[in-house]
Amino acid sequence: MKTMKELKSIKIVPYTIMNAALNAVWGFIFAIILLIFGGAFASLLSGTELAPLSGVILGISVAGLIVFPVGSFLLSIMPSFLQALLYNLLVPKLGGIQIELEEMTEVTRAEVVPFALILAGVTAVFQLIMQLVIAPLQAVLIELIGGIGTLALAATNATAGQLPAMGGAGALGAIVNIILSPLITFIFVFIGAAIAALLYNFLAPKLGGMKVELAQMTDNFFGVESINPVAIGLITGAIAAVLGLILGIIFLILFAALGSIEAGILILLTYVIGGFILVFIAYALTALIYNVLSPKIGSFKIQLE
Missing domain, CATH: 1.10.287 (Helix Hairpins)
Structure with missing residues (x-):
């Protein structure tokens, strides 16, 4: 069911x-x-x-x-603490990830917009927090470099030129980073997550979706006791292969136009085969490590409704 x-x-x-x-x-x-x-x-x-x-x-x-x-x-x-905290804070406003579970063991599909929206929201807010910390430091560093440059020029009786304006430029750049960086992050993560969800929904019926073992707790909380390494490696590797195929075709067309179709074919095969193998190994091995650690340090605890 x-x-x-x-x-x-x-x-x-x-x-x-x-x-x-x-x-x-x-x-x-x-x-x-x-x-x-x-x-x-x-x-x-x-x-x-x-x-x-x-x-x-x-x-x-x-x-x-x-x-x-x-x-x-x-x-x-x-980062892990903030990701979970931001997810919990944003779910009432943006909605959470919505997944279709078969027998409460296999993720057969993910709703595209909710999946992309919450991931993009969490990532964008996280990026905003990072910029609020990093951007002022960047501004101070640029101003410091400008001051050192001005002193060096003064010591050599040279013209400072535009160096004194570096402090203002650093402050302006910090403000721009704080505003634009989260916005750009949101857009790119939303698009990437939406594409990944679409590919997952297309491939899961054919290859099988991610399989997990859930343990019922209280208040609709479940412990993710284990993750099937082969299943998660296969579906994520297949997604990577499809994305690699798309990118590889683009490069194949470009290299064919330049008269080097062999290089284009090589890049295409590398993206498809290499992408599948690397992602399969990475996710399958991560699942294996998770399964070993879960009984010792505790599993993920998630609330599903």
């Missing part, structure tokens, strides 16, 4: 902890890859004049085993 559900809210703390933990594991995976390549590169340098650098490279690679996981965990806490 298929039922339409709306994601009304997300429990903030479990979402934040799980997201940070997932990023920490990915940071550790990246550190291992860096260590492998760093060790291989260091071994190549060991018999050359650059041998002293091999120890430095190896040391940095080993340090990454701690720095990347810890850094990824800490840097993920604030």
